Amino acid sequence: xxxxxxxxxxxxxxxxxxxxxxxxxxxxxxxxxxxxxxxxxxxxxxxxxxxxxxxxxxxxxxxxxxxxxxxxxxxxxxxxxxxxxxxxxxxxxxxxxxxxxxxxxxxxxxxxxxxxxxxxxxxxxxxxxxxxxxxxxxxxxxxxxxxxxxxxxxxxxxxxxxxxxxxx
Numbered sequence: 773x774x775x776x777x778x779x780x781x782x783x784x785x786x787x788x789x790x791x792x793x794x795x796x797x798x799x800x801x802x803x804x805x806x807x808x809x810x811x812x813x814x815x816x817x818x819x820x821x822x823x824x825x826x827x828x829x830x831x832x833x834x835x836x837x838x839x840x841x842x843x844x845x846x847x848x849x850x851x852x853x854x855x856x857x858x859x860x861x862x863x864x865x866x867x868x869x870x871x872x873x874x875x876x877x878x879x880x881x882x883x884x885x886x887x888x889x890x891x892x893x894x895x896x897x898x899x900x901x902x903x904x905x906x907x908x909x910x911x912x913x914x915x916x917x918x919x920x921x922x923x924x925x926x927x928x929x930x931x932x933x934x935x936x937x938x939x940x
Contacts, residue, residue: 800824810939813862821861838916849912851893855885865939873933906932
């Protein structure tokens with residue numbers, strides 16, 4: 773009996789360490805601004821994980837101050853680390869497809885999020901980003917941190933008006 777209990781605990785620990793254990797996601801209290809689908813383990817609505825603004829804020833906002841092609845000078849962006857968000861939903865893929873409100877679609881290697889500390893920005897210079905201003909969600913790389921990020925490759929991955937992420 774003791775051996776069986778130890779074996780079960782060891783299996784559970786391995787599952788948690790490997791990220792295989794499913795997490796319970798709460799449901800959005802307000803209108804969702806982001807839907808994540810595809811190859812994910814943790815869902816809160818049928819086959820998707822939906823997030824309202826408050827749920828994303830609760831994950832903790834990280835700051836990226838960087839120059840970029842869309843605004844003059846250095847801009848302060850605040851948002852959720854996409855690596856953290858992908859871990860939360862249990863993403864099991866190699867790429868993600870981003871779909872924007874204006875139907876723009878781009879594909880990003882999942883490794884980018886950890887390698888470059890990419891954020892899903894919700895604020896620009898202290899204010900929530902409106903749809904008119906490229907919001908409510910904008911993928912931001914820390915462009916000034918690495919010269920390779922200052923290229924069309926990474927600028928095209930930086931979708932604004934993000935509404936959906938599909939893990940593939």
